Amino acid sequence: MARPRIGDVAERAGVSKTAVSFAFNQPEHLNTMTRERILAAAEELGYRPSPIARRLASRRTQQVGLVVPQSTHDIFANPFLPELIRGIGDVCDAQGIAVVVVPPVHGSIATAIKEALVDGLILLGLESGHPELAQLQRSGLPVVALDVEHWDGASVIAIDDVAGAREAATHLAELGHRDVGVVLIAQHPDTPLDEHHGVSARRLAGIRSGFAAAGAGDATLRIVSAPVSEEGGRAAFEALAEGLLPTAVMTMSDVTAIGVMNAALDAGLTLPADLSVVGFDDVPAAAWVTPRLTTVHQPIREKGRLAALRLIDAIQSGEGRAHTREVLPTRLAVRGSTARARTNDHLPMAEIA
Amino acid sequence: MARPRIGDVAERAGVSKTAVSFAFNQPEHLNTMTRERILAAAEELGYRPSPIARRLASRRTQQVGLVVPQSTHDIFANPFLPELIRGIGDVCDAQGIAVVVVPPVHGSIATAIKEALVDGLILLGLESGHPELAQLQRSGLPVVALDVEHWDGASVIAIDDVAGAREAATHLAELGHRDVGVVLIAQHPDTPLDEHHGVSARRLAGIRSGFAAAGAGDATLRIVSAPVSEEGGRAAFEALAEGLLPTAVMTMSDVTAIGVMNAALDAGLTLPADLSVVGFDDVPAAAWVTPRLTTVHQPIREKGRLAALRLIDAIQSGEGRAHTREVLPTRLAVRGSTARARTNDHLPMAEIA
DNA sequence: TCGCTTCGCTAAACCGGTTCACTAAATCGG
DNA sequence: CCGATTTAGTGAACCGGTTTAGCGAAGCGA
Numbered sequence: 016m017a018r019p020r021i022g023d024v025a026e027r028a029g030v031s032k033t034a035v036s037f038a039f040n041q042p043e044h045l046n047t048m049t050r051e052r053i054l055a056a057a058e059e060l061g062y063r064p065s066p067i068a069r070r071l072a073s074r075r076t077q078q079v080g081l082v083v084p085q086s087t088h089d090i091f092a093n094p095f096l097p098e099l100i101r102g103i104g105d106v107c108d109a110q111g112i113a114v115v116v117v118p119p120v121h122g123s124i125a126t127a128i129k130e131a132l133v134d135g136l137i138l139l140g141l142e143s144g145h146p147e148l149a150q151l152q153r154s155g156l157p158v159v160a161l162d163v164e165h166w167d168g169a170s171v172i173a174i175d176d177v178a179g180a181r182e183a184a185t186h187l188a189e190l191g192h193r194d195v196g197v198v199l200i201a202q203h204p205d206t207p208l209d210e211h212h213g214v215s216a217r218r219l220a221g222i223r224s225g226f227a228a229a230g231a232g233d234a235t236l237r238i239v240s241a242p243v244s245e246e247g248g249r250a251a252f253e254a255l256a257e258g259l260l261p262t263a264v265m266t267m268s269d270v271t272a273i274g275v276m277n278a279a280l281d282a283g284l285t286l287p288a289d290l291s292v293v294g295f296d297d298v299p300a301a302a303w304v305t306p307r308l309t310t311v312h313q314p315i316r317e318k319g320r321l322a323a324l325r326l327i328d329a330i331q332s333g334e335g336r337a338h339t340r341e342v343l344p345t346r347l348a349v350r351g352s353t354a355r356a357r358t359n360d361h362l363p364m365a366e367i368a
Numbered sequence: 369m370a371r372p373r374i375g376d377v378a379e380r381a382g383v384s385k386t387a388v389s390f391a392f393n394q395p396e397h398l399n400t401m402t403r404e405r406i407l408a409a410a411e412e413l414g415y416r417p418s419p420i421a422r423r424l425a426s427r428r429t430q431q432v433g434l435v436v437p438q439s440t441h442d443i444f445a446n447p448f449l450p451e452l453i454r455g456i457g458d459v460c461d462a463q464g465i466a467v468v469v470v471p472p473v474h475g476s477i478a479t480a481i482k483e484a485l486v487d488g489l490i491l492l493g494l495e496s497g498h499p500e501l502a503q504l505q506r507s508g509l510p511v512v513a514l515d516v517e518h519w520d521g522a523s524v525i526a527i528d529d530v531a532g533a534r535e536a537a538t539h540l541a542e543l544g545h546r547d548v549g550v551v552l553i554a555q556h557p558d559t560p561l562d563e564h565h566g567v568s569a570r571r572l573a574g575i576r577s578g579f580a581a582a583g584a585g586d587a588t589l590r591i592v593s594a595p596v597s598e599e600g601g602r603a604a605f606e607a608l609a610e611g612l613l614p615t616a617v618m619t620m621s622d623v624t625a626i627g628v629m630n631a632a633l634d635a636g637l638t639l640p641a642d643l644s645v646v647g648f649d650d651v652p653a654a655a656w657v658t659p660r661l662t663t664v665h666q667p668i669r670e671k672g673r674l675a676a677l678r679l680i681d682a683i684q685s686g687e688g689r690a691h692t693r694e695v696l697p698t699r700l701a702v703r704g705s706t707a708r709a710r711t712n713d714h715l716p717m718a719e720i721a
Numbered sequence: 722t723c724g725c726t727t728c729g730c731t732a733a734a735c736c737g738g739t740t741c742a743c744t745a746a747a748t749c750g751g
Numbered sequence: 752c753c754g755a756t757t758t759a760g761t762g763a764a765c766c767g768g769t770t771t772a773g774c775g776a777a778g779c780g781a
Contacts, residue, residue: 018508020737031761036739046759061506066485067429068737071420072766078468078485087457087467094653097444100469104440108471111483114440115431115468116453118461130464132419132431132485153414155371245652273656299598300447303626305658373767384731389769399729421767425736 019060028056039064070132079107079326080117080133084140084202087118092244093270094298095315096139102319103137110327125150135326137161138169140202142213157329159322162214170325171340172318176214177221179311179345180265183293184225186309186347187263191356192291193234196255196264197222198248198271201240215240215267218295222265237261241271248274256282262291262356269294269301269310276304276352287354297348306351313345372413381409392417432460432679433470433486437493437555440471445597446623447651448668455672456490463680478503488679490514491522493555495566510682512675515567523678524693525671532664532698533571533618536646537578539662539700540616544709545644546587549608549617550575551601551624554593568593568620571648575618590614594624601627609635615644615709622647622654622663629657629705640707650701659704666698 025032030053037044038053045053056062070076081103083090090096100114107114117136120127125147128136135157141148143166151158152167160166162173187195199215219238226234239254241247248271255261266272272294279290286292286306294301294310301308321341329336378385383406390397391406398406409415423429434456436443443449453467460467470489473480478500481489488510494501496519504511505520513519515526540548552568572591579587592607594600601624608614619625625647632643639645639659647654647663654661674694682689 018737021739022737032738033740033762034760037760040739044759049759063482063503063507065424065737066483067420067424068766069739070485071418071424071768072737072739074739074766076420076485077483086461088454088461091450091454091457094447094450097447097450101441101444104444104469104471108439108441108473111473113468113470113484115466116457117466118457120461120464129416130419130430131466132423132429150414150416154416245656277656300653300656303598303630303653304656371767374769375767385768386731386770387729390730393769397729402729418767421736422769424738425767425769427736427769 018065019062021062021064024053024057024060024062027060028053076132076134077111078113078115078133079103079323079330080115080128080131080136082117082124082128082131082136082138082141084124085118087116089242089244090116090118092242092246093268094300095268095270095296098298098315099139099319102316102321103323105316105320106323106327112327123147128156135159135330137322137326138163138166140212140214143167157326159326159329161318161322164213165340168338170329170336170338172322172325172343173340174313174318174343174345176217176345177224179295179313179347180218180221181225181228182345182347183265183295183309183311184222185229186349186353187265187291187293188226188229188231188234190263190291190353192261192263193231193356194237194259194261194263195222195226195234196237196239196251196261198251198264198266198275199238199240200267201242201247218267235261243268243271245270245274245277247271248276249278251275252278252282260290263293263353264290265293267295269296269298269308272308272310272352273300273304276308287352289357291353291356293353301348302350304352309350309353310348311345312348314343318343371418372415374415374417377406377410377413377415380413381406429485429487430464431466431468431486432456432676432683433468433481433484433489435470435477435481435484435489435491435494437477438471440469442595442597443469443471445595445599446621447653448621448623448649451651451668452492452672455669455674456676458669458673459676459680465680476500481509488512488683490675490679491516491519493565493567496520510679512679512682514671514675517566518693521691523682523689523691525675525678525696526693527666527671527696527698529567529570529698530574530577532648532666532700533574534578534581535698535700536618536648536662536664537575538582539702539706540618540644540646541579541582541584541587543616543644543706545614545616546584546709547590547612547614547616548575548579548587549590549592549604549614551604551617551619551628552591552593553620554595554600571620588614594627596621596624598623598627598630600624601629602631604628605631605635613643616646616706617643618646620648622649622651622661625661625663625705626653626657629661640705642710644706644709646706654701655703657705662703662706663701664698665701667696671696 021032021035025035038050117127117131138160158169160169160171200212241251252275264275272292276292294308297310297312301310374385374388378388391403470480470484491513511522513522513524553565592604594604605628617628625645629645647661650663650665654663
């Protein structure tokens with residue numbers, strides 16, 4: 016007693032396979048009585064159309080993939096991702112399209128993409144030059160890339176990283192900070208400092224420009240990098256605390272900033288008096304911690320929504336649409352985690368050792 | 369110039385379709401030279417095996433679904449979900465299995481399941497009696513159900529909700545709390561109080577039992593319900609603050625508890641002196657807020673891991689395995705958000721109005 | 722040298738649906 | 752009452768692969 020197939024239902028109802036297909040997909044093309052008879056036969060047999068077969072024949076998987084550069088475990092350590100997915104879901108849920116996360120398979124993003132059961136992809140955290148992704152261009156699969164300067168054959172949704180970071184840096188400069196730790200994004204724990212992800216590079220440029228514009232071009236930036244997670248933030252604090260602690264720390268994500276704050280608090284510091292901390296993203300948790308996190312707000316859910324919209328449009332239009340680049344606004348949300356820079360003698364290293 | 373198919377590659381390489389299939393899937397069955405020739409032909413043509421066709425023929429989608437009772441937008445408002453997915457991902461990533469979230473389609477979970485492109489399902493937040501899900505039993509699709517008493521034809525991974533809630537209630541009772549708000553889970557904003565989700569019901573029983581066991585059987589429980597989100601927690605606080613504020617609030621999730629805390633702080637209360645708050649789950653954010661949230665810890669990632677393990681086992685064994693029920697331990701993580709109950713006159717309602 | 726196994730590859734069936742081209746019967750306008 | 756549509760349904764081709772059964776040639780032990 017194998018799973019009943021469409022032919023079994025057709026036979027039992029005394030009609031063709033086509034009629035059965037119609038009964039499920041285009042009932043209006045069928046006489047009411049015939050349809051009832053077919054559905055009854057299907058019910059008796061416990062028939063359920065095979066989703067895969069249906070998708071093969073219709074050439075639509077009804078799924079879109081969200082390609083991420085790290086394992087599910089690592090990438091979901093950042094509350095940014097759930098927020099992004101909420102936005103994507105707003106659009107996809109309404110259309111009955113499923114969202115599947117596509118992490119690397121055995122370290123290979125290209126392999127993961129090859130095997131993904133999707134009609135299109137949203138790319139997160141990938142750079143255009145990525146060697147593994149050349150074939151993706153040729154595949155003709157609709158793609159929307161997030162947070163890149165440009166992506167061949169794809170629409171792009173981005174934010175102005177430089178401006179966002181610059182605003183944050185200016186804020187710190189105006190508070191008198193001249194010795195600032197900067198925590199970049201480490202994809203792998205041992206990424207060399209000079210070849211960083213485009214996002215890190217752009218924001219770093221923005222930071223430099225912000226200090227310069229505020230007449231603090233001589234400010235010291237102590238650059239480290241860490242995985243994007245609370246633990247990563249803690250590790251970054253430890254690294255920065257090995258020398259004389261800077262008066263402020265800027266991060267590329269709120270979860271990292273929260274890790275820095277937690278490590279600082281554990282070390283006995285008072286925030287923000289002893290250390291100012293700036294995040295990036297403005298995830299919900301940024302407003303839950305104490306002190307409330309000063310951070311560069313970006314419209315994460317809107318970004319997801321827009322990405323899904325553009326992708327679905329590209330899928331439905333058969334790749335005909337022009338590729339656009341849309342830049343969403345950021346703004347600095349000044350909250351409680353930033354204050355005037357302490358004078359260095361206020362905090363002897365002994366205190367945090 | 370349509371997408372090249374396996375036949376095109378076969379023709380170009382002068383071999384059969386079977387040989388091409390072998391070249392990609394079982395290279396060892398082929399002479400090295402032949403294989404090279406086939407792969408070269410594929411490369412020249414830009415051929416990439418169709419994932420859907422491949423999945424249809426092999427009768428494996430290489431995907432598992434996580435069925436959730438609410439929209440992507442709503443369900444991802446709870447940090448519990450990302451943590452669960454991290455656990456599921458630990459297992460699935462390693463096996464090249466993709467995880468797809470399956471929210472209701474037009475409000476129907478049954479429809480969503482019918483159309484899901486999966487080899488098996490993990491069920492979250494569903495109750496066994498769910499009328500829509502009867503056909504799921506018959507479909508023969510491997511299933512693992514989370515947090516239910518029992519599920520026909522499925523393995524179950526659960527925690528001891530009663531014991532967890534009881535421990536939390538005892539803790540509050542010992543701190544002198546006799547007037548306690550309880551925030552249950554509202555699936556829909558207007559769920560009647562008497563027909564709650566099994567999880568809510570079990571935990572409520574545990575709470576009652578905890579107060580009774582501590583000799584505080586006379587404690588007043590003010591029961592409200594709210595969506596599981598920070599906003600839901602805030603709404604619950606507002607509802608509870610309409611009368612005389614209880615001395616403590618127990619919730620079914622940390623995110624709700626955080627909402628309660630935030631609303632209380634916004635109202636000018638001091639925590640935990642004016643109000644004790646207890647969460648459930650112990651998501652990472654519970655340890656980031658101030659005061660640190662006292663909460664019932666459950667091993668969320670482990671739950672996800674175990675669910676994925678059992679599901680994949682069921683898939684691979686052809687449904688042959690016996691169905692088990694595994695109960696994971698909980699423990700009360702006492703942190704800073706609970707303290708001795710205030711005396712009621714300490715907090716005139718005017719103060720929070 | 723003979724029979725048996727292994728190697729390398731193929732033809733055909735199969736996975737389970739959708740869709741195109743077409744027909745017979747019923748309906749309709751004039 | 753006639754030709755033109757519409758309705759209801761069919762058969763065959765198709766989506767794009769995998770897999771089973773088997774075949775000829777080469778290798779091997781006796």
